[in-house]
Amino acid sequence: MNTPLRNFSADTPDDLARLRAFVAARGATALSVLERHLARPRYRPALTRIAERAGQIAGYALIGHERLRLGAATLEVGRIAALALTPAEHEPNEFTALLGDCLGVLVEEGLPLATLHGPAGDFGPFGFAEYRFNSVAKCWNLDREGHDSLRPVVEADLDDLAALYATSYGQLPLTEIRAAPDWRHWLAGDQAAWGLEDARGRLVAYAAISEQSTATLDIPEAAAADAGAARSLCTALLGRSQKQGCAQIRLRLSPWHVVTQAALQLWSQLSLTASKPDNRTPLAGVVDLPLLLEALVPEFDRRLAQSRYAGWSGNLRMEIETERITLAFAEGRATVIDGSRPADLRLRQITLPALAQLCLGYRVAADLRATSGLACDDSALGLLDALFPAAFATE
Numbered sequence: 066m067n068t069p070l071r072n073f074s075a076d077t078p079d080d081l082a083r084l085r086a087f088v089a090a091r092g093a094t095a096l097s098v099l100e101r102h103l104a105r106p107r108y109r110p111a112l113t114r115i116a117e118r119a120g121q122i123a124g125y126a127l128i129g130h131e132r133l134r135l136g137a138a139t140l141e142v143g144r145i146a147a148l149a150l151t152p153a154e155h156e157p158n159e160f161t162a163l164l165g166d167c168l169g170v171l172v173e174e175g176l177p178l179a180t181l182h183g184p185a186g187d188f189g190p191f192g193f194a195e196y197r198f199n200s201v202a203k204c205w206n207l208d209r210e211g212h213d214s215l216r217p218v219v220e221a222d223l224d225d226l227a228a229l230y231a232t233s234y235g236q237l238p239l240t241e242i243r244a245a246p247d248w249r250h251w252l253a254g255d256q257a258a259w260g261l262e263d264a265r266g267r268l269v270a271y272a273a274i275s276e277q278s279t280a281t282l283d284i285p286e287a288a289a290a291d292a293g294a295a296r297s298l299c300t301a302l303l304g305r306s307q308k309q310g311c312a313q314i315r316l317r318l319s320p321w322h323v324v325t326q327a328a329l330q331l332w333s334q335l336s337l338t339a340s341k342p343d344n345r346t347p348l349a350g351v352v353d354l355p356l357l358l359e360a361l362v363p364e365f366d367r368r369l370a371q372s373r374y375a376g377w378s379g380n381l382r383m384e385i386e387t388e389r390i391t392l393a394f395a396e397g398r399a400t401v402i403d404g405s406r407p408a409d410l411r412l413r414q415i416t417l418p419a420l421a422q423l424c425l426g427y428r429v430a431a432d433l434r435a436t437s438g439l440a441c442d443d444s445a446l447g448l449l450d451a452l453f454p455a456a457f458a459t460e
Contacts (some may be wrong), residue, residue, distance in 0.1 A: 068118050069118075070116050070117070070123060070159050071116070071117045071118070072116050072117075073114070073115055074110045075113035081103075081113075084099070084113070084115055084125055085099065087122040095147075095149075097255075098127070098146070099127065101250075101254070102129065102147070106130075106246035106247050106250055107129075108129075108130070109130075109174075111173070111174060112127070112128040112143075112170070113126075113128075114126040114127075114167060114170065116163050116166075123150060123151050123159070124148075124149050124150030124159070125147070126145060126166070127145070127146045128144065128145055128146065129144040129146050130142070130143060130144075130174070131143075132242040133178075133240065133241055134239070135239050135364055135456070136238070136363075136364040137366075138360055138361045138363050138364035140178055140360050140361075141176050141177065141360065142176060142179070142180055143167075143174065143176035143352075144180045144181065145179060148163060148164060148167070148181070164188075165191075167179070168191070168350075168352050171352045171353075172352055175353075175356065176352070177351065177354070177355075177356035177357035177360065178350070179349065179350045179352050180196075180348065180349045183346065184343065188350070189418065192352075192418055192421070193348040193349065193350040193418060194350070194418035194419070194427075195347065195422070195427060196347060196348065196349040196425045197340060197347045197427070197458050197459055198337055198338065198339060198457055198458070198460070199336075199337070199338045199460060200317065200318065200325075200336070200337050200460070201336050202320075202325050202334070203314070203315055203333060203334050203336070204302075204306075204313060204315070204328055204332055204333040205332055210303075211301070211302070211303030211304030211305070211307050212300055212304045213301055215259035215301050215302075215305060216261075216262065217260070218252065218258035218259060218268075220249065223252070225260075225268040226248055226252075226258075226271060227243065227245075229268070229270065229288035229289065229290060230243065232288065232289075232323075233287070233288035233323050233324065234288065237319050237321060237322065238457065239425060239426070239458035255276070256273045256285065257274045257276060258273050258274075259272055261298050261301055263294070269289065270289035270294045270295065270298035271287065272287040272302060272324075273285055273286040274305070279310075279311070280311060281312065281314070281315050282302060282305060282309065282311040282313070282314045283315050283317070284314065284318070286317075286318075287316065287318060287322075287324045288323075288324070289324055291323070292326070292327060295324045295326065295327035298324060298327070299324065299327050299328050299331050300331075302314055303331075303332075314328075314333075316328055317460065318459075319459045320337060337459070340460070347460050350417060351420050354383070355401055357424065358390060358392060358424075359401050361424060362399045362401065365399040365452055366398055368452055369399070369452065370397055372451035374447070374451050376396050376397045377394055377448070378394055378396055378397075379393075379409035380392070380393050380394070381394070381409070381410045381412070381445070382410070382412070383404070383412045384404065384411060384412060384414070385415055385416065389403070391403065391406055391408060392452075393406070410441070410444070410445040411440075411445075412439065412440075412441050412445070412449075413439075413441065415433070415439050419433050419439060425456065425458060426453065426457065426458060427455075427458070428455070429449070429450060429453065429455050430449035431446055431450075434446075
């Protein structure tokens with residue numbers, strides 16, 4: 066008889082010592098990921114999951130508590146950063162059990178949205194779907210003259226980093242919210258942070274440079290005080306790429322980012338594509354729909370006020386397989402109620418993956434109706450476009 070998997074929190078020092086020993090056997094990189102996870106802001110033991118079989122550790126999962134901003138809304142998110150199991154014969158359901166354990170923890174911890182990177186085919190049956198587009202500005206003409214004036218970013222720069230980040234990312238859809246502990250954690254990460262000063266010694270731009278590639282200067286994050294600082298940052302990155310002998314610069318930034326705009330003016334080519342369903346696809350899933358909609362209420366109010374439905378009153382009911390939830394509007398103000406009330410408009414046959422994409426702006430209602438079996442009246446599409454516009458969040 067097969068021994069069932071037991072999943073539990075790493076509540077004690079002995080639990081962590083056993084987990085460290087298990088992870089260390091998987092290599093230095095895995096152990097580094099674990100240590101960084103344990104140092105995350107908002108960490109608590111429930112977010113470290115241990116899977117045990119017959120008294121021996123057989124796997125683990127690491128969950129990070131992050132905050133995302135979507136317009137006026139703040140979303141509490143559980144990011145599943147690692148999900149690992151040792152191979153076991155005749156135990157095909159252990160992956161399901163460990164992932165289900167993670168989703169249950171997110172509900173208990175009040176984190177209504179789950180995100181991860183993984184194969185869409187593996188996680189789709191559990192309610193996950195793509196939610197970000199891939200935006201890359203590849204910078205050519207590297208024979209232009211560049212000047213590497215970047216310096217390392219240090220902890221004394223944290224306030225400047227936060228201000229620059231707010232300037233460059235504040236108007237972009239679905240961006241991370243970082244407090245001071247988040248910035249310290251970010252600065253201690255596995256990517257080098259470099260800053261650019263103006264003539265008076267003030268930090269006016271920064272860039273994170275990934276160390277994973279030697280042929281490409283890979284920039285996963287950057288910020289600048291204004292268009293002039295963004296242009297100077299691009300010139301400095303060009304000089305850095307020339308110094309390191311890189312064949313190209315790759316900016317993994319939104320098309321609407323101030324640094325992307327500067328790069329386009331100088332020497333780059335921009336591509337915006339849907340994520341490929343490979344091993345690193347960014348996926349999101351709804352684990353607590355009422356709580357997610359509650360978090361989105363401030364953004365629903367803001368969007369409605371800016372649309373032709375300003376001041377609208379009525380009920381919009383969402384009907385998924387396991388429950389019904391209603392958004393009740395009174396003169397343009399939204400409230401989340403149970404789905405037993407009469408509804409003026411209904412979303413029927415909608416799945417949780419589709420709802421994740423709808424709420425996060427990856428797809429709009431008309432597209433879901435045409436491709437995913439969503440049922441709604443034509444009269445509802447205008448309101449849904451106002452409430453759930455395409456946001457084109459990028460990674």
